[in-house]
Structures are given as structure tokens and as C-alpha cells.
Amino acid sequence: MTTDYGLRKYMFTPHKKPTRVDQWNGPRRSSRSEEPLLMQFNRRGVLLRLACVLATALGATLLAFFWGTPQPHRVGEIIARELRARASFDVVNQVQTDQARSAAVDKIPQEERTEQRYQEVRDSEPPVIDHFTQGSLLVQQGQPITETHLALLEAESDAYVHSRDTAYHVSRGAALFLLFTLLAMLVVIYVARFQHSLARDLPKIIGVCTLVMLTLVLGLLLNHSPWCAVLVPLTVTALILTIAYNPQFALMMSLSLTLAMAITLGGRLGELLIAMGGQATAVLILGNVRSRTRLVEVGGVAGLAYLAMTVATELYSGQTWQMIGWDAGRGLLWGLLAGFLVSGLLPLVEYCFTIITDVSLVELADGSHPLLQELVRRAPGTYTHSMTVATLAEPAAEAIGANPLLTRVGSYFHDIGKMLKPHYFIENQTGENRHDALEPALSTLIIIGHVKDGIALAEQYRLPRPIIDFIQQHHGTTLVEYFYRQALRQQKGQGNAPAHCEGQPHPLEPTFRYPGPKPRTRESGVVMLADAVESSSRALSNPTPGSLRKLVRDMLMKRLLDGQFEESGLTLTELHVVEESLRKGLIALYHSRIKYPEAERKAS
Known part of the structure; x- marks a missing residue:
């Protein structure tokens, strides 16, 4: 009965002639047959590429660890909460010390007043030491930070670090490594899922990791008052990754790098918003680079984004107009500078990343x-x-x-x-x-x-x-x-x-x-x-x-x-x-x- 039903079904069911696509015996993509992502890591080549990424995370950890505890405050900044000492420390009161030494010099008899005698009296006068115990008030809430306040905060930070035991430093290093590794793994999963050509290319991975380390080093070196030019390497890297790869990957890397820089430098939410606002603007509007002036234009627009985000975040945090104007103008300047730098570095970018931009294509x-x-x-x-x-x-x-x-x-x-x-x-x-x-x-x-x-x-x-x-x-x-x-x-x-088997080349x-x-x-x-x-x-x-x-x-x-x-x-x-x-x-x-x-x- 079953055989008869199958025969009748075969005889009376219309049959479509196999299409030419059906004759293809090449690979067919299927979500059910794809190898799980974690299983793909268990290969020698993949492990080598992962080792490169982990080495970059370790390098970032060492930079952040040996750079020291970040000092997030700046002169002129109005703080939203009072700052107190986390550990006891001593600091030289330079004003009172100078007053005491001047008073000692004034007591020198007239016949002994020589330059050598002045120096001896100054050196013999001990400095005036201010003692701050744990919990002492350093800066009041809503008060602008002065040079004296900043010196106190730096001394307090050094004293706090030195007061901690070895276990604290070990746990801090482990926490930094874990944070950077998690950020790196987030990028790895994104690349493995969406950037297949990059995931298979070890030299390109080494190039990206080198760029990451260079960005972190330059960011640390340039983050000094009064310029605080950390936005320059971040913007340059965002533009380079957009040119070399695509906006999606550049956005992912920019976010990860900005978070890593914030961890290293002790950045806060407002600084993170400013940095990402300008970088995201530059990445999204870049498009094809048909002329070098296009990069300068994009850098200028990124600078305007930095300016707008700076005004918005610092108004929200209640900063003074003088500080808002200084920080906003500085952000505009750094965006323009990044555009000029990438424009000049374009041939080097093409060579290092083996790419070709529309500028070179127009010439060819x-x-x-x-x-x-x-x-x-x-x-x-x-x-x-x-x-x-x-x-x-x-x-x-x-x-x-x-x-x-x-x-x-x-x-x-x-x-x-x-x-x-x-x-x-x-x-x-x-x-x-x-x-x-x-x-x-x-x-x-x-x-x-x-x-x-x-x-x-x-x-x-x-x-x-x-x-x-x-x-x-x-x-x-x-x-x-x-x-x-x-x-x-x-x-x-x-x-x-020669003999030829049917179905074989x-x-x-x-x-x-x-x-x-x-x-x-x-x-x-x-x-x-x-x-x-x-x-x-x-x-x-x-x-x-x-x-x-x-x-x-x-x-x-x-x-x-x-x-x-x-x-x-x-x-x-x-x-x-x-x-x-x-x-x-x-x-x-x-x-x-x-x-x-x-x-x-x-x-x-």
C-alpha cells in the first residue's frame, strides 16, 4: 500500500527541472551548520591572533599601573562635592615658610648682611609643615580649585598610594588587566562576527594593536595642563581606522579606546561624552576621501562637535564661563589639528595598512x-x-x-x-x-x-x-x-x-x-x-x-x-x-x- 501510494505520488506530482544553481557544489552558508564562535578560538592561528590582542591588553595595563593614580581635577574646576583626605599626609606650607625665612633674614645684624649670610639663614630656617589627618577637608563643595588645592590633592593622592599595602597594588593591577581584557574581548567578538577579513589577517591585527598602544602612550604624554591634548591622538586614530576599515569598526574601536583612556587618566562621564561626541561625528561624516582638504573639513566638524559637547557638559556641571570658553576653544583646536595631521600622514597610512584612498585613486x-x-x-x-x-x-x-x-x-x-x-x-x-x-x-x-x-x-x-x-x-x-x-x-x-571519470574534472x-x-x-x-x-x-x-x-x-x-x-x-x-x-x-x-x-x- 505504501509503495503504491509512493509510486502514484511520484507519477502524478509535477517535477521541476533542476536549476543551474542547484548544480553548484560549492559551499553553502547555513546558520545551522556554522561552527560555534567559541569553538573557532581553538585553533593555532586563532590563538596566535588572540595572544597578540592579550599582549596589547597587558601593555595597556602596565601603562595604566605604572603611570600612577590618575588626578582627575584641574585648576579652575568647580567640584560638585567636597574633597577630603583619604590618608594622613604632610605638605610644606610654602607661603608660611617663605614668610618665616624672610623674618629670619630681617633679624640679621646690619654688619653681617651679605648674600652668603642671607642664604645660610634661609637654609637654616626649617620649612613650615601642615599636617592633614585622614578625613581632613581639602576642597569645599562648589569652590573652584586653585593651584594650592591642586598641590594638596596631588600630595594626598601620593600619600594614599604609599599607605596601601601590597595586596592593594596587586588587586589594582588585576582589576586593570581584567577591565582592559574585557574591552579587548568585546572588540575580538565584534571582529570575529562582522570583520572576517581582519579576523583572518595577523599582520593587520598587529597593525591595529600597535596603533592602539601608540594612541594610549601619546594620550598619556599629551594629557598635561594647560593643553590636555588627549583628544588629538584619539581623533587621529578614529579617522585612520575609518579610512583603513569602515565606520562601524572605527566606532567600536573609538569607544573602547576612549574607555581605556578614561580608566587610565581617571576620566569622568562628561569627558567620555565629549570625546565620543567628536570622534563619532568625525567617523560618521568622513565618507570617501577624494581630497586632502576633506580630512581638514572633517577635523573642523569634529572640533565643532567637541566644542558643543564641552559647552553642554560643563554647563550641566556648573563650571565657570571662563573655563567653558577655554575648554571649548581647545576642543575645536584639537579637532582641526587632528584633521591636518591625518591629511599629512595619509601616504603613511596607505602604506602601513596596505589600502588605497580615493585621493590616490584619482591620481591613478x-x-x-x-x-x-x-x-x-x-x-x-x-x-x-x-x-x-x-x-x-x-x-x-x-x-x-x-x-x-x-x-x-x-x-x-x-x-x-x-x-x-x-x-x-x-x-x-x-x-x-x-x-x-x-x-x-x-x-x-x-x-x-x-x-x-x-x-x-x-x-x-x-x-x-x-x-x-x-x-x-x-x-x-x-x-x-x-x-x-x-x-x-x-x-x-x-x-x-586520458581516462576521464564521469562527475570528476x-x-x-x-x-x-x-x-x-x-x-x-x-x-x-x-x-x-x-x-x-x-x-x-x-x-x-x-x-x-x-x-x-x-x-x-x-x-x-x-x-x-x-x-x-x-x-x-x-x-x-x-x-x-x-x-x-x-x-x-x-x-x-x-x-x-x-x-x-x-x-x-x-x-x-
């Missing part, structure tokens, strides 16, 4: 670059092909939210390796095909070699690493199909074709594939597809909108099923958007024109 997009000029001279067909690929790829990258300028510049340079052997590529041939006299394997070596040649030229001309990645990845590990099919036909004709395939790697960014994936559809469209005898649509679809599916987009970060939705953009671009490129009537010839 200039057609006067020596490599592009040489490409025009040696391989004009390849140059035209590269410009067309850029025309197709740029709007496609913009449509999916990728970097269109980086995509355009990467398209310009992706085939520069062809200029060394230009006549072996079809777009530069004028009739004779040199591959007709070569074996398919040798022709494939020449075709694949343009990637290696392009990388060598790019390194010789010191192109940025992201541009070199376009040259290296724009073919991925695709198959050189024309010569692969030709080699198969030759082997079959000679009767020595042909033994010849590895010989005819590009070495890779596959595209590792969305921009590289877009250029790969634009390069493929532009080249293939040249082979169409009658490029109609329908044939171009089918061409783009076929090329996309072929590379998708071949697993070329596995490492690019492109989603199926984004690939569909790229497909539509390329289709529109090709149709516009091959648009038909009105045929103009020829002028009628007059009969002679």
Missing part, C-alpha cells in the same frame, strides 16, 4: 600614468578593452554599494601584462593569429602569463597593493576554454585521450586554468565579470538586446557554478544587480544607429 585614474601611456602605444586594442571594461564595471560596482572609483582604476590596469606580448591577444591582432603555429598548451602558457607579467610591471611601477590584486584576481582560476577544447580535440584525433583541466587566486573583494568580482562579458560580446556577429542578455546570464552562471565568487563576498542578490547593470551597459554600448540615406548621384 589620470590617463597620463606611464603604464597606461605605454599600454596605448604597445597594445591599443587592450587599452580600448580596459577602458570599456571600466565603463561597464563602474556603474555595476556603484549599484551594489562597492567602491566605483577603485573598480574603475582596477579595470584600467587589470590587463597591463598584455603589453609585453600584445600580438598574442586577439584585440591587438590585425589578421595573423600567432597561436595557429603553437600547441594549445604553449598558447595557454602565453595567455596565462599576462597575469604574472602584469604583477611584475605593477610592482616595478609601485602600484598600490589593491590595484595589484585586480591584476592577480581578475581571471580567478577560470579555464582557458578555447585552447582547452582545442587540446581535447587534438587528443581525441590522435587517440591518446578532466585530467587536462589544471593545465589550462589560471593560477588564481579567486576574487577576494566585491570590486574584483565585478571586474572579472565585466571583463568576461566585454570580451565575449566581441564574438557576437549580431549583438541584439536579447543575445546580449543571454550572454551576460551565461557568463555569470558559468563563473558562479565554477565557484569563482566564493571568496569575493558577493551575494546572489548583488550578482543579480551586477547582471542587470552589465546588460544595460552592453546594450547601450552596442546600440543601433539610424542609417543615413546616401546622397543621390546626378546623372552625367
Whole structure:
């Protein structure tokens, strides 16, 4: 009965033909099959990266511990509560000491008054010592702090630290390490969850940790009255991380760094709000850096945010207008200074973090670059092909939210390796095909070699690493199909074709594939597809909108099923958007024109 029901169900249930996507045997993302986050830490490479982060937390702990107990108060500040001594201490009353010594000097007989005698009497007069017991009132509530008050507070702080036993210092160090480690682990979890490329790159992690330590050291060194310039390194770091990575990561790091700085320097809520207000403003409005003046503008806006937050927080805490004006103007100055510093340090930032900003991209997009000029001279067909690929790829990258300028510049340079052997590529041939006299394997070596040649030229001309990645990845590990099919036909004709198991790659395939790697960014994936559809469209005898649509679809599916987009970060939705953009671009490129009537010839 069950068998009969199953047979009838199979016979009378309509069946859908498997789609081409169903044929893909690449990795499939599934929330159920993802490895738990804690289990991912139990690997050697991951443990090494975690050790780097923990070393940074330990370094921050040592800085905070040996820097001493922070003094959060400043001259001119009005405190909201009275301050009392936490431990007994003695301090020299300099005013009364000077008065006592002056009185002693006045008692010297007239005949003994020499400079040497004056000095002896001053040195012999003991200083006046003020004794403060535990609980003594140091500063009254609502009273502005003076220089004398600040000296008392510093002496009280030193006495309190020295009065504590070893257990206190051990517990303080342990608490600092625990706080910094928890902040570091918060960033680690965020990076592991949302910043996969950074989480896998040990050199980048070392760079970020080094930047963190440098920021903390500079913050401690610059936090001296009257300038208190701790906002400068914090703002510079926030801008650098935004340029090198993204605003989300920069915000997370800015919050963690500001909290770490507040712990080290004894900052309070108002100072935390001021610092985060300016940094968050700078991070969120930065966007693409198309000119160096943009960084100065962002620094100025961050300074205005510091100014506004300073006025708001200090008005709330009841500070004097003189102090509010001084602190607000100082915050504006530090924001502007941070913008100028990052603008000047931009080439160093690009080099250290192996990134490229829009400032450098605009310079590379200039057609006067020596490599592009040489490409025009040696391989004009390849140059035209590269410009067309850029025309197709740029709007496609913009449509999916990728970097269109980086995509355009990467398209310009992706085939520069062809200029060394230009006549072996079809777009530069004028009739004779040199591959007709070569074996398919040798022709494939020449075709694949343009990637290696392009990388060598790019390194010789010191192109940025992201541009070199376009040259290296724009073919991925695709198959050189024309010569692969030709080699198969030759082997079959000679009767020595190797054995081939169904469902397994042909033994010849590895010989005819590009070495890779596959595209590792969305921009590289877009250029790969634009390069493929532009080249293939040249082979169409009658490029109609329908044939171009089918061409783009076929090329996309072929590379998708071949697993070329596995490492690019492109989603199926984004690939569909790229497909539509390329289709529109090709149709516009091959648009038909009105045929103009020829002028009628007059009969002679």
C-alpha cells in the first residue's frame, strides 16, 4: 500500500527541472551548520591572533599601573562635592615658610648682611609643615580649585598610594588587566562576527594593536595642563581606522579606546561624552576621501562637535564661563589639528595598512600614468578593452554599494601584462593569429602569463597593493576554454585521450586554468565579470538586446557554478544587480544607429 501510494505520488506530482544553481557544489552558508564562535578560538592561528590582542591588553595595563593614580581635577574646576583626605599626609606650607625665612633674614645684624649670610639663614630656617589627618577637608563643595588645592590633592593622592599595602597594588593591577581584557574581548567578538577579513589577517591585527598602544602612550604624554591634548591622538586614530576599515569598526574601536583612556587618566562621564561626541561625528561624516582638504573639513566638524559637547557638559556641571570658553576653544583646536595631521600622514597610512584612498585613486585614474601611456602605444586594442571594461564595471560596482572609483582604476590596469606580448591577444591582432603555429598548451602558457607579467610591471611601477590584486584576481582560476577544447580535440584525433571519470574534472583541466587566486573583494568580482562579458560580446556577429542578455546570464552562471565568487563576498542578490547593470551597459554600448540615406548621384 505504501509503495503504491509512493509510486502514484511520484507519477502524478509535477517535477521541476533542476536549476543551474542547484548544480553548484560549492559551499553553502547555513546558520545551522556554522561552527560555534567559541569553538573557532581553538585553533593555532586563532590563538596566535588572540595572544597578540592579550599582549596589547597587558601593555595597556602596565601603562595604566605604572603611570600612577590618575588626578582627575584641574585648576579652575568647580567640584560638585567636597574633597577630603583619604590618608594622613604632610605638605610644606610654602607661603608660611617663605614668610618665616624672610623674618629670619630681617633679624640679621646690619654688619653681617651679605648674600652668603642671607642664604645660610634661609637654609637654616626649617620649612613650615601642615599636617592633614585622614578625613581632613581639602576642597569645599562648589569652590573652584586653585593651584594650592591642586598641590594638596596631588600630595594626598601620593600619600594614599604609599599607605596601601601590597595586596592593594596587586588587586589594582588585576582589576586593570581584567577591565582592559574585557574591552579587548568585546572588540575580538565584534571582529570575529562582522570583520572576517581582519579576523583572518595577523599582520593587520598587529597593525591595529600597535596603533592602539601608540594612541594610549601619546594620550598619556599629551594629557598635561594647560593643553590636555588627549583628544588629538584619539581623533587621529578614529579617522585612520575609518579610512583603513569602515565606520562601524572605527566606532567600536573609538569607544573602547576612549574607555581605556578614561580608566587610565581617571576620566569622568562628561569627558567620555565629549570625546565620543567628536570622534563619532568625525567617523560618521568622513565618507570617501577624494581630497586632502576633506580630512581638514572633517577635523573642523569634529572640533565643532567637541566644542558643543564641552559647552553642554560643563554647563550641566556648573563650571565657570571662563573655563567653558577655554575648554571649548581647545576642543575645536584639537579637532582641526587632528584633521591636518591625518591629511599629512595619509601616504603613511596607505602604506602601513596596505589600502588605497580615493585621493590616490584619482591620481591613478589620470590617463597620463606611464603604464597606461605605454599600454596605448604597445597594445591599443587592450587599452580600448580596459577602458570599456571600466565603463561597464563602474556603474555595476556603484549599484551594489562597492567602491566605483577603485573598480574603475582596477579595470584600467587589470590587463597591463598584455603589453609585453600584445600580438598574442586577439584585440591587438590585425589578421595573423600567432597561436595557429603553437600547441594549445604553449598558447595557454602565453595567455596565462599576462597575469604574472602584469604583477611584475605593477610592482616595478609601485602600484598600490589593491590595484595589484585586480591584476592577480581578475581571471580567478577560470579555464582557458578555447585552447582547452582545442587540446581535447587534438587528443581525441590522435587517440591518446586520458581516462576521464564521469562527475570528476578532466585530467587536462589544471593545465589550462589560471593560477588564481579567486576574487577576494566585491570590486574584483565585478571586474572579472565585466571583463568576461566585454570580451565575449566581441564574438557576437549580431549583438541584439536579447543575445546580449543571454550572454551576460551565461557568463555569470558559468563563473558562479565554477565557484569563482566564493571568496569575493558577493551575494546572489548583488550578482543579480551586477547582471542587470552589465546588460544595460552592453546594450547601450552596442546600440543601433539610424542609417543615413546616401546622397543621390546626378546623372552625367
